[in-house]
Amino acid sequence: MSDRPLIVAGLTLFVGLVSTPIWHGALNREAAMAALHIKLPAREKQCVAPASYMRTSHMQLLEHWRNEAVRDGQRQFVAFNGKTYDKDPTRTCLTECHTDRKEFCERCHNYAGVSDPNCWNCHNDSHVASEGNS
């Protein structure tokens, strides 16, 4: 019975150590994001949705855009702040803001261990790359 404090302390230490990656990640979230060196757009301060939403759900948003534009012919997107955008990732996302997809899309996908987006196999961004490099 007298070992109880020892056991509890040992268990606490064990659980704390085992869960290190989780709380370390949670505490240093901003630092980890900064270490990614994601280049933020110079021209625009506000994305088509709040940054926190885009970080977690940009894939759903892009899929909605795709389906609505291709299937329902709805090519305009009214954002949360009332602004209207074309549902055109090349023109709206790449040309206007994220001019270097390698430094934006792919860097984060690599960091998160997600395969690179295959949008650009068909959607052309060579004009954006050439403008960005010049």
Added chain:
Amino acid sequence: MKITRKDFLRLSGLGLLALAGRKAVRALSGWSFAQTSASAAKPIRWGMAFDLGKCRHKDGCNRCIQACHSTHNVPQFADRAHEIKWIWKEPFQNVFPAAQTDYTRDFYGSLPVLLACNHCDDPPCQDVCPVDATWRRDDGVVTIDFHRCIGCRYCMAACPYGSRSFNWQDPRPAIATVNPDFPTRTKGVVEKCNFCEERLAKGQGPACAESCEEKAIVFGDLEQPDSELRQLLRSRFAVQRKPELGTGPSVYYIV
């Protein structure tokens, strides 16, 4: 409370009558609503006519084909087995094999005829697609969702007009200059003429019709009696390709 047999029958009859009355009222009101909404939104059905006489004015003119190819990033492969076709030419005798006689074949048989997707009213390609990647839109354009196409090529087998092509290899290297406003395709998807639906969305006409100096390609709404296309179809005799199949092509030939 005691209920007599007579009262019971009377009440049941009244209840049934009331039910039937309600149904009738609902059906009638639903019918009248459908009628008004149908007349309010006029349907569109895009169609096209090729005036073959005008098309022959300039020998070897391929402006419409070039306009289409540069607009839609259509690749040019040297090997015909890999050919991607949106709008192309075939000899008359292959397009309308039944519409010639021993005496017209000499002259007409080898004349070039423009071909494209017929944008059928009842497209067989749509019926066979196992993933709903191709469908007839409400405005009559038969379109493809390249994202969803799995490249099974059932649609190519079903299309009686040979209007669909398969990307056997990456088309990008075979495109001279890429138009950034239209996606290229990727290896393993089927493609065809889309009636320039991306231009229609902006209120423009198809690139081929716009590029033709002879005005041999007329585009318009088949549902609108006073459209340029309908007026042309009223004044000149026009045929469709393989109308006996019942696909209802939206492309007409003024021969």
